[in-house]
Amino acid sequence: MMDEKGLSLRETVWSQLDRKAGAIIELTIRQLRNRISTWVVLGVGFLLMILLLAFYVDSVREGFESIDNDGDSVDMDGDGYPLGQEIKYGHSDWDSNQFPGSSEFIQVSAIGYNDQVRAISGNYTWSGAGTLNPIWIDSNYVGQQWSGIINWFDVDNTSCPLGTVYEDWWPQYFGYGCHYENNEYFVYGKFTASGEIVVPDGSEMLWGYNTELFYVEPDPKSMYINEDDIDWNGILLQKSQGFDDDGDCLRYNWILDSEDGSFYYDNDGEPFDNDKNDNGIICDVLWLLDDDLDEIESIEPDSNVDEDPDDERYMGESSHRTFIIGVGKMAFVIMIGLFLPLFLALGLVRDETENGTLHYLLSKPIHRGEFILYRLLGYLAVTGSYVFMLSLFVGILTAILGPGEGIIRLSDIPVWLGIGFATFLVLAAYGALFNTLGLISPKYGVYISIVFGVWEFVMGILTIANPNWTLSAISINHWALQIIDSVVLLAWPDTLQLQQMASAFNLDTGLDIFWKPPAHTLGTANPTVAILVSIFVLSTFTILMLGIGQSVFKNREIM
């Protein structure tokens, strides 16, 4: 029926093994391709990426509106002068009558409560209690807010009670006034008038004049945005850097005086300290290096120094990285890494049993253990190339759109490769695990896998929050996330610095949420060590699961 039996002698055992592997891998790929659920899962993953990219374009690429990081561009009292400008002139931003160039009261003299002379004549601005016989009253005097200014319209409508003041009746509040029948007034408050004033015994009155108003051009609010940029000359060994460009650290004493000694908080909400970093230099920034003296490990500014940096300049880069790290961790490792195996690996062998087609494969000269391995390889070929293409797609788009001088950000490529690689290892580990669970319990394997998936999801989130937390290491994606953290540090060594800058200078980049320095460096602080440790853990787990699956399957009777 056929030509001389089988296979040529030149063909080695290995080439036959290759062919068997190739055939099963190819069959697995084609089976997965023929299932609608495969396309649904892959499609959902793709849509997720499109959504994230839209988000990226919208927020990262559209540029950053420069943020007033220290909040001094506001004009709370509505006098047209932003807080930063008011501070320069020693005013608060709570009183619309206090503003740069507003008139100030200069005291000339006063009658104390026990002075002998109780009467005084003149044209002044007054503050105190007394009976006024006026020649002229400045009924438009407004003085300063909250300071007891007499409202002369009210005074004309208020008759003084009968009897002697401070004996028969008392003024109700500071700012009170009333008129007598003889065109004299009793006043208790602030006012500007010319005439004679008699101060009752035990009361006080002080007087002086207001300086002329002078016009100060209000600064545009934009002047108080990015007005105190980060001053860093790039020399790593110079620890003390930074300068208080807007003077709100250097002017500390002035601010303290004008606020009547009230406690003053800096822009981090901490008590003002012009040498917060305790390096003996006021109003500077302390840049500390790591042990290798090549990376900035921490940045400690004094109060209000470099506190309003140019967001565009620092946010663009940081946010771009945050996006990539966040997408890599959440979308790739945690979501895609979990859902693809759940849908595609669980039934790799189990479905063949249920479909009654397993015997076609097992009646061939191929070991059951080999069979599981080749099935997993087929699944990995599909999911791995999907992840590779998806990361390439998102990677290239963000590398073109992202901030930077060149047309494409070359430094992103190793990070995306790292993300793809980490996801691939997760796909292999989950794939081996879920396939084995599906074999051990064809009926309940899916539920066990879902419970496990929930655990993994929670541990993944916890790992992102704190990779040093021991419990989170009892999960698969913990180790994949470690790979991403490590690759980020290798590809973008200044990420640590950007993260420190964000927390030191009020930059809301999110980098510190999604990225932490790798934890499992075995004490070397070397990210390569963390990568190797993680690869070892993930591949050991995968091989172990594969082995368990193989031994379960080898001893399984197939009805």
Added chain:
Amino acid sequence: MSDLNKKAPSILLEGVSKWYGEVIGINDISLAIEGGVTGILGSNGAGKSTIFKLLMGRLKPSQGTIRLFGIDPWKSTAPYRRIGYVSESERMYDWMTSLDFISTLARLHGMSREEAIKRSKHVLDFVGLEDVHHKKIGKYSKGMRQRVKIAHALVHDPDLIILDEPLHGCDPIARTSIMNVVRELGSQGKTVLISSHILEEIERITEQIVILHNGKLLAIGNLHAIRDLLDQHPHRILIKCENPRDLAKLFITSGPIYGVRFPDVGQLEIQTNNLSAAHDIIPSTLVESGQKITSIENPDDNLDSLIGYLLGGINDG
């Protein structure tokens, strides 16, 4: 891999039992099969599928030893290089074309892609599916699917072919075609093991049979020798015709017929204790009667009757 014992019999079972929990699948079966076509007969649940699953390494024997070319199939897959297996399962990869299906599986024997395709075309031609290589299996008729399964089992030119109920559910044309294929394989000197629960099917293919009953080996040997014994025992033949009474008159005078009955309207049952002699006279008698005959049935010429006879019990039909 190359330690396949060329001298060992293709199939050897020694005291093999398999039980599923409390239920016995097969009980203490010893059997050696080498060369030619052997039919395994047994009604449903007799243990045919259990034996096949044991042979294919899907089940582990509870007792006894199984050897395919001298090798334990539970421990090694090496024997399958020389074995083609057609399962009773009707499931296939419906989304594949037959050429795809067979060549993909052929590659599991270590063939290169080109070689696999070449051989697959060859076996598809052999089973008479030369025109439909590129049609999806899902669109095949039952008989075509069965033939694809057989082709798949032949693609690596095996020495032993195991077919589990290959004729089940096939139309008469497919049935004939498959029978021809099996006979052809036998005549090529291959060892073929084919199971069925229909006596007539096996009878048309081979004389060498194994009869299973309730998991036990009931008979082994030449089918015709067994049949001849059976022929000497009372048999009934049911004829559906227009006028049973007239037909009965013709039969009652014939030698081998010793009784007639009229079980229903338009039905005549004749009774004989020499089936072959009866078969000699029936055609001529029917022609002589000139009646229109709707059908002739032989209710006792089936596996159950044969088993009943072999068991020595009463065959109440």
